[in-house]
Amino acid sequence: MAKGNAKPGEQKPARERALPAAKDLCLPREFPGAIHYGKEEEEAALRVIRSQSPFRYYGPRCGFEVKQFEAEFARFIASDPGKPWPEDSEHLVTAVNSGTGALEVALDALGVGCGDEVITQGFMWVSTISAIVRNRAVPVLVDSDGTMNMDPESLKDKMSDRTKVVIPVPMLGGCARIGRIMAVIREVNEDRAERDLQPVRVLEDNAQSLGAHATGCRGSVTAGKEGTYRIGTFGDAAIFSLQINKNITAGEGGVIVTRDRELHKRVEALHNAGFSKDLVAPAKNWYGDEPVGWGQGRRMTEMQAAIARVQLRKLDTIIARMRASHDRLEARVRQLGLTPRMRADAVNPGDTGYYCIFHLPWHDLSDDDKIRRGREIAAELGEYALHPWFMHDFEIHVYYNVPQLVGKWPMNNGCPWACCKNAFHALHKYSRGTLPRLDEMLLTSVGVNVPSQLTEVQEERIAAVLEAVHARHVKLA
Ligand SMILES: Cc1ncc(COP(=O)(O)O)c(C=O)c1O
Numbered sequence: 001m002a003k004g005n006a007k008p009g010e011q012k013p014a015r016e017r018a019l020p021a022a023k024d025l026c027l028p029r030e031f032p033g034a035i036h037y038g039k040e041e042e043e044a045a046l047r048v049i050r051s052q053s054p055f056r057y058y059g060p061r062c063g064f065e066v067k068q069f070e071a072e073f074a075r076f077i078a079s080d081p082g083k084p085w086p087e088d089s090e091h092l093v094t095a096v097n098s099g100t101g102a103l104e105v106a107l108d109a110l111g112v113g114c115g116d117e118v119i120t121q122g123f124m125w126v127s128t129i130s131a132i133v134r135n136r137a138v139p140v141l142v143d144s145d146g147t148m149n150m151d152p153e154s155l156k157d158k159m160s161d162r163t164k165v166v167i168p169v170p171m172l173g174g175c176a177r178i179g180r181i182m183a184v185i186r187e188v189n190e191d192r193a194e195r196d197l198q199p200v201r202v203l204e205d206n207a208q209s210l211g212a213h214a215t216g217c218r219g220s221v222t223a224g225k226e227g228t229y230r231i232g233t234f235g236d237a238a239i240f241s242l243q244i245n246k247n248i249t250a251g252e253g254g255v256i257v258t259r260d261r262e263l264h265k266r267v268e269a270l271h272n273a274g275f276s277k278d279l280v281a282p283a284k285n286w287y288g289d290e291p292v293g294w295g296q297g298r299r300m301t302e303m304q305a306a307i308a309r310v311q312l313r314k315l316d317t318i319i320a321r322m323r324a325s326h327d328r329l330e331a332r333v334r335q336l337g338l339t340p341r342m343r344a345d346a347v348n349p350g351d352t353g354y355y356c357i358f359h360l361p362w363h364d365l366s367d368d369d370k371i372r373r374g375r376e377i378a379a380e381l382g383e384y385a386l387h388p389w390f391m392h393d394f395e396i397h398v399y400y401n402v403p404q405l406v407g408k409w410p411m412n413n414g415c416p417w418a419c420c421k422n423a424f425h426a427l428h429k430y431s432r433g434t435l436p437r438l439d440e441m442l443l444t445s446v447g448v449n450v451p452s453q454l455t456e457v458q459e460e461r462i463a464a465v466l467e468a469v470h471a472r473h474v475k476l477a
Contacts, residue, residue: 025461027385030449032318032354033242033249033311044306054302057286065305066095072312077230077257081213081350082316091233092264094256095305096271099207099241101298102254103131106237107165108296109266110201112137115421116164120205121150122399122435123442124169128205129405136416137164138425141399144438146342148357148391148445149176151437152184159188162424165201170209170231171397172447173247173322173354175344178204178234179216182223189221202235207254210240210247211319213350228348232257237267242304247318247352248311250304271298319352321452325459326353329450332463333358336470341445357391357447360474363440370443377446377473384465387449391442398442400432 028035044065053059056066070093075085077093096102112118116137120128123144132139142158145151150168159166166185168176182202189199202220206212209231217223218234232238237260240246242253256267268288269276274295275288283289330340333356341357343349360377362370374390381388396402403409408417408425416422432439448462 025384025386025458025465027387027458027462028451028453030387030451031244031249032247032322032452033314034244035451035453036311036314036318040310041307044310045303048302048306051302056299056302056305059302063302063306065302065309066300069300069305069309069312070095072309073255073257076312076315077232079230080228081211081230082320090259091257092259092261094264094267094271095300095308096254096256096298097300097304098252098298099205099239099243099246099254100127100131101271101296102239102241102256103127103167103203103205104134105267105271105296105298106203106239106256107131107135107137108270108293109263110165110203110237112164114416114419115162117160117162117424118165118167119155119158119163120167121169122438123148123171123394123397124167124205124399125207126396126402126405127207128167128169129399129402132167133404133411133416136411136419136422138162138416138422138428139405139430140428141430141435143435144441145177146441147174147176147344148341148438148441149174149344150181152177152180154437155181156184156188159200161192161197163188163200165203167203167205168235169205169207170212172357173209173212173352174341174357175209175212175214175231175349175351177344178214178231179226182216182218182220182234185220186223193221201237204232204235204238206232206238207241207243207246208354209352211315212352215345215348215350228350231350233259236260237263242308242311247322247354248308248315250300250308250311253300253304253308254298266292269293270296273297318452321454322450323351323353325452325454326351326356326450328459329356329448329462329466332466336467336474338470338474341447353450355447356450357445359441360444360446362444367443373473374443374446377469380469380473381446381448381465384462386462386465389447391445391447394442399430399435400439402430405430 051061053062074089074091074093078089079085112135118132119140122141143154215228237258240255242250269292273287277283277288338358378388378390
């Protein structure tokens, strides 16, 4: 970045004088959960080591940390944001060893296989797609609305009688219009019921947005009471990730949530050895007594759970801090005349504030120019450790940047593409141009990370950098 080439004694232009030196920005690292690690996490890890019992089901002095984490997560997900957790919860939770594992187990438990379409969005993470492909189904992509998440109206157009599951993915802490998505699915399911077809199920991939809340009616078949709820409670099931970039972390880890007892039983079995444990009566065998299918061995360790339990108690505080900083930065972005990413709910936004995305008014430029300028801005912001992304380059979060998807790479023996039940895959393509609204947003959007420990001074410095970069690249363009 040109930080001013003025010779000694020469005055720099005003907008360059306002810029802090990159080293002075001193931004905390971006990992929200990990940077809050402290004595309590240390004590939790030691507790497991001292017990010599790192396995969830037994050991010399098993502390059943995973079981306790599952019970606490169930209460958390039922709680109102910022309020104490209720004593009871209708949610049933299975902790697993990663978000990717959670997706694969959940789709398996939902009965996804050859001949099925699973609908998701083009802005996601590669695991959302790989879980579909590994379950031998065909991914179908829908376009995005201003939230950059799944557009409910585009979803309506893409659903067919082959659709088995819909996976909305609230990206980077920003909620989708999940209330509207659920309403669209209920409408489709009403029609299906009349034709004796199985209902479409909804699996929320909330890996990036744990703790966010949204407004609407829950349920894919029957509408529940309209209200504001934590995301992860709208669909038939939801997954979360505890990988290091996430709002809380155990290094790795995942969670599957559902209110459906039958589905929960399948998840429990498939994440383990393929057998289901009776939830009330003690099982004779540690892995359960009743075979359900082929297990995936996705169990969470006691160490992961002990740390995750501590982190879960910190989550609302972490989110409150990211949200407050995000709101102030977003206000500064607006003052520059830029449009920030649309919120699903402008009145009662439940986004976590993890990331601040703004759109550049460059619709008249050629794609090549948009790409060149987007990269220049991201490169400049990067010098200030703002962890920026030019969204078009956001690696394998973007459908057309996933070579295995664009090229329809097969798994062993050609599945899912070569499977005779999946011949309809020829109707679907995944190269750039498939989702025009999303494509355009990606070409005209840049985002910066919003750490959860920003001081006001740091926020001011970030705002100054945004202002200077805006002056150089947007105002003068
Ligand atoms: C949207 C989304 N889904 C799934 C995953 C997979 O989670 P994990 O990294 O825990 O396997 C991620 C992780 O980044 C993600 O962002």
